[in-house]
Amino acid sequence: MNNKNKKHLLKILNSFGNKQIIVIGDVMLDHSIKGGVSRISPEAPVPVVNVENEIYAAGGAGNVAVNLAALGAKPIILSVIGEDIKGQVLKDYLAKKGVDVSKLVKDEDRPTTQKIRVIAERQQVVRIDRESRSKISPDIAKVCIQNFKAALKNAKGVVMSDYGKGMLSDHNIHEIISLCRVKKIPVCVDPKIDNFKKYKYITCMTPNTKEAWEGMGLPPQKDETALIALGKNILKTLRADSILITRSSEGMTLFENTPKTKITTIKAAAQEVFDVTGAGDTVISVLTLALACKASLKDASYIANKAAGIVVSKLGTATVSKEEIKEVLK
Secondary structure, eight states, X not given: OOHHHHHHHHHHHHTOTTOEEEEXXXXXXXXXXXXXXXXXXXXXXXXXXXXXXXXXXEEEXXXXXXXXXXXXXXXXXXXXXXXSHHHHHHHHHHHHTTOBOTTOEEETTSOOOEEEEEEETTEEEEEEEEOOOSOOOHHHHHHHHHHHHHHHTSOSEEEEEOOSSSSSOHHHHHHHHHHHHHHTOOEEEEOOGGGGGGOTTOSEEOOBHHHHHHHTTOOOOOSHHHHHHHHHHHHHHHTOSEEEEEOGGGOEEEEEOSTTOEEEEEOOOOSSOSOOTTHHHHHHXXXXXXXXXXXXXXXXXXXXXXXXXXXXXXXXXXXXXXXXXXXXXX
8 A cells, every 4th residue: 555545544534533423223232241160050060150250331233333432433322222220231331432322212112132141261151132023113113213313414424233133124224224315424234134135225235245145045155256246236136335245354345336336355454363253343333434534435445444454353342443543554
């Protein structure tokens, strides 16, 4: 990369600050219980975990919002939580991380989605899920759309973070995208397989290779020619401005909706991979924020790739800062 390109990318990064980005989707509370094991339970052949540490964090759409806050943006989270203690813990955590939680909606008929992981001697013993996968009620959906319209007045970008927990209904998906298109605000999607083909006319979708094949209902293929054909097929099916397929150690491939379909493959940026947890959230956060700063799709993807390279070199669900990205661009 020459100095001119570096300066241009650094200029984009410097404009990240205070950009208001809406994150709408399924939010959840990640609860990790860590401890040691010294004996087997006399009640059943299972280890007894002596709890040493408990950690709460935001998962799903919440982690996207936290990533955006770490980059200096002003994220607003639009989602549904239960009228329960876990919902309040999640709300407090997000607010502490710099996320605007004023548009979170409480639903007394749903629990706050929670993932509890019991980890003993660095190994996950069991995961306990508390959740509802049913679609949110029409009344709650109406409130969410009203909140979205209010937040959209000052927003510069929108992330739709779909984890299949019912927040993004067919009607909501269509209306959110339509409103963004009218206001010419970039809208990027981290898809769930069940809703994959419903996200039409978006700015960008960021599936990983597995999600891309499954989303189109096709068996996975490993050769490059098949992947290129897949990307073009998704682009045509969704009538999207672009598709960014994340490919782990092989980097990312960007498909842009031009007359001849512009294709750009960006090599993976990570020197050493420790943990890919949350890398997808980092990619869509950085990509959307860069697009909100008027970056081209190619430049936004390049910066997102650099950010992903940083975050996978960290242990656990992590975030990345502007300063860290600037360091790898120098």
